[in-house]
Amino acid sequence: MSVLELDGVSIRFGGLQALDHVSLKVDEWEIVGLIGPNGAGKTTLFNCVTGFYKPNRGRVRYRDQDVTNVPPHKKAAMGFGRTFQNVGMVKGATALENLKTAQHAHAGYDALTGIVGTPTVLARERELTAKADAILELLGLEDVRDLRVGGLSYGTLKLLELGCALATDPDILLLDEPSSGMGPDESHELGDRLLALRRELGLTMLLIEHHVPLVTRVCDYVYVLNFGQLLAEGAPEAIRNHPDVVAAYLGGEAPEALEEAAE
Amino acid sequence: MAAGSETLPTPRLATVTVAGMLARAVVIAAVVAVVLGVPFGLGSKVLSDCSLAAIYAVIGISMNILVGYAGQISLGQQAFVGVGALVASNIVHTNTVTATDPFLFALSIAAAVGIGAATALVLGAVALRISGLYLALVTLVFGAVAADVVFTIESLNGHSAGVTAVRPAALAGDGAFYLFCLAAVAVVLYVDWSFTRTKAGRAVNALRESELVAQAFAVDVVRYKLLAFSLSGAIAGLAGGIFAFYTESFSDKTYTYPAGFTLALIFLVMVVIGGLGSRSGVVIASAFFGLLNPILDWFFNTIGRADWYVDHKNYVPGLIGATLLLQTIIMNPGGLGQVVRPIGRWLAGGRFTFHDESESADVGGRHVRA
Numbered sequence: 001m002s003v004l005e006l007d008g009v010s011i012r013f014g015g016l017q018a019l020d021h022v023s024l025k026v027d028e029w030e031i032v033g034l035i036g037p038n039g040a041g042k043t044t045l046f047n048c049v050t051g052f053y054k055p056n057r058g059r060v061r062y063r064d065q066d067v068t069n070v071p072p073h074k075k076a077a078m079g080f081g082r083t084f085q086n087v088g089m090v091k092g093a094t095a096l097e098n099l100k101t102a103q104h105a106h107a108g109y110d111a112l113t114g115i116v117g118t119p120t121v122l123a124r125e126r127e128l129t130a131k132a133d134a135i136l137e138l139l140g141l142e143d144v145r146d147l148r149v150g151g152l153s154y155g156t157l158k159l160l161e162l163g164c165a166l167a168t169d170p171d172i173l174l175l176d177e178p179s180s181g182m183g184p185d186e187s188h189e190l191g192d193r194l195l196a197l198r199r200e201l202g203l204t205m206l207l208i209e210h211h212v213p214l215v216t217r218v219c220d221y222v223y224v225l226n227f228g229q230l231l232a233e234g235a236p237e238a239i240r241n242h243p244d245v246v247a248a249y250l251g252g253e254a255p256e257a258l259e260e261a262a263e
Numbered sequence: 264m265a266a267g268s269e270t271l272p273t274p275r276l277a278t279v280t281v282a283g284m285l286a287r288a289v290v291i292a293a294v295v296a297v298v299l300g301v302p303f304g305l306g307s308k309v310l311s312d313c314s315l316a317a318i319y320a321v322i323g324i325s326m327n328i329l330v331g332y333a334g335q336i337s338l339g340q341q342a343f344v345g346v347g348a349l350v351a352s353n354i355v356h357t358n359t360v361t362a363t364d365p366f367l368f369a370l371s372i373a374a375a376v377g378i379g380a381a382t383a384l385v386l387g388a389v390a391l392r393i394s395g396l397y398l399a400l401v402t403l404v405f406g407a408v409a410a411d412v413v414f415t416i417e418s419l420n421g422h423s424a425g426v427t428a429v430r431p432a433a434l435a436g437d438g439a440f441y442l443f444c445l446a447a448v449a450v451v452l453y454v455d456w457s458f459t460r461t462k463a464g465r466a467v468n469a470l471r472e473s474e475l476v477a478q479a480f481a482v483d484v485v486r487y488k489l490l491a492f493s494l495s496g497a498i499a500g501l502a503g504g505i506f507a508f509y510t511e512s513f514s515d516k517t518y519t520y521p522a523g524f525t526l527a528l529i530f531l532v533m534v535v536i537g538g539l540g541s542r543s544g545v546v547i548a549s550a551f552f553g554l555l556n557p558i559l560d561w562f563f564n565t566i567g568r569a570d571w572y573v574d575h576k577n578y579v580p581g582l583i584g585a586t587l588l589l590q591t592i593i594m595n596p597g598g599l600g601q602v603v604r605p606i607g608r609w610l611a612g613g614r615f616t617f618h619d620e621s622e623s624a625d626v627g628g629r630h631v632r633a
Contacts, residue, residue: 050479051478052475052478071478072475072478072479073477073478073481073482073483073484074481074483076478076479076480076481077481082479084475084476084479088473088475088476088479089476090468090469090472090473090476091472092468092472093465093468093469094621097465097468100465101465101466101468101469101480101482102480104462104465104466104480104481104482105481107461107462109461109462111461111462111463111466111487111490112463114457114458114461114462114463114464115454115457115458115461115463115494116457117453117457117461121461125460125461146621147621148621164480165479168479168480168481
């Protein structure tokens with residue numbers, strides 16, 4: 001049973017066929033990469049998976065359950081944790097508040113009980129704070145706990161956003177360019193982190209990534225998207241030297257060029 | 264505009280010296296003295312004026328939930344207040360001027376809360392698909408339509424002569440009624456505080472900034488927008504119910520054009536001046552607007568220009584509101600909340616500093632190498 005399975009997903013925006021019959025699957029414990037040039041439809045695919053867009057055709061299945069038309073907040077509660085390309089967090093709130101907001105579905109009390117403020121609520125709030133603190137510690141972000149997110153540097157934001165996605169208690173993580181804004185060292189560290197998360201939390205991941213060394217290192221399988229269609233799929237090494245992929249990225253240059261770019 | 268729940272850094276009361284504790288106690292005692300001692304010391308008229316200030320504070324808090332926390336601009340808040348007053352006064356109305364039975368009084372206040380919430384829910388449902396300018400327009404029209412349709416129903420507004428709402432015997436005195444209003448402010452402040460520090464407040468805060476992010480955090484945006492509307496409406500309805508007993512009557516003229524429209528503007532102006540999202544700032548600014556007329560009366564009497572003021576009463580308060588609004592928007596966008604926040608932090612045990620520590624950049628942190 002796959003954790004996530006897309007079956008012929010298509011979506012059209014006016015005259016643009018953003019996704020054209022895309023099928024892919026992510027199995028339990030796998031880290032799957034989704035690469036492709038700008039405008040290939042990678043983020044659109046994420047939005048179809050997480051319910052922000054409704055595909056015109058095709059099905060999205062989560063653990064054999066058809067979730068094509070499930071709205072995004074329900075998907076998040078089901079176990080779809082996602083990050084955004086340009087950082088999705090509450091900028092005016094602190095890191096701690098963001099991590100607690102992200103635990104919304106697992107707060108363990110309903111909104112009105114919260115307003116009344118019963119002892120259960122207070123106890124649950126302490127647990128939410130404790131979990132938020134544990135995530136901060138896991139990511140080494142204790143220093144920014146009480147800082148407003150709007151003032152943090154981009155690299156910190158991307159990492160904290162990963163923390164927020166973890167706080168939603170995901171079954172599958174969908175990461176949209178997690179290494180953007182990071183230098184080579186940090187992105188290497190991020191790779192270690194993603195592998196550690198899989199090992200320790202048993203997470204399955206689908207990630208959009210441009211950074212080839214990171215993809216090669218962490219991904220078990222890679223799908224390449226171009227102009228809304230699947231161009232190629234396979235193991236990272238095979239994809240890296242796939243002539244169509246190289247052509248899509250570099251406009252018909254020799255495979256060596258990609259190798260150089262990857263260094 | 265700076266908004267969001269007020270976040271105080273972790274309290275450090277443990278590190279506060281005895282002198283520091285004393286200083287804080289003095290400040291708190293001074294606030295209590297101003298809120299309780301001054302009105303009781305100055306007598307019935309001032310107590311009555313301060314009751315209105317407390318009612319305005321309740322309205323300010325209700326506006327702050329909708330506009331400050333949820334980011335839904337409302338120009339129809341006077342309609343929620345109005346239906347609350349209408350329902351409360353009709354429940355207790357009798358043809359003889361006798362004190363209302365306490366049970367009936369409680370029932371009428373509860374009904375005012377309920378009808379306020381229900382009315383706001385209807386407006387919220389209409390407003391779900393729109394935001395910004397269009398939302399402001401829809402709420403404005405909603406307030407106007409409510410004024411022209413609901414408040415002018417002859418059988419409900421006492422055939423335009425007003426509906427009496429006599430206070431229960433225990434609250435007949437201005438002092439007792441003022442304490443009742445203060446208790447209402449305290450309850451509403453608790454609800455507001457409780458709201459912001461639990462999941463509902465966090466969800467509403469998230470959806471104000473970005474509905475996409477809120478959804479990614481599993482927040483049902485529709486549900487929490489409606490919650491913000493109905494909570495705001497419930498509190499505004501409460502204010503309306505209390506207001507009916509404050510004036511001991513309901514008059515449709517308070518909520519219909521032009522008075523109703525002026526109220527709508529004042530309510531919005533007072534939360535902006537108080538600072539959107541800032542509980543303490545909004546309470547102070549709202550109380551100020553509630554007291555504006557008596558303050559001006561007193562001021563012009565004192566300088567011996569009462570005659571002049573009587574002739575110009577129609578626009579002087581508006582002019583003051585407009586001036587303060589401009590001052591806020593241009594020079595102090597965080598409103599009064601921004602001004603009182605250092606005091607709040609200090610009272611909570613932090614150092615007195617104008618610099619908000621949560622605004623610090625994370626330079627030098629070991630995770631920042633990019």
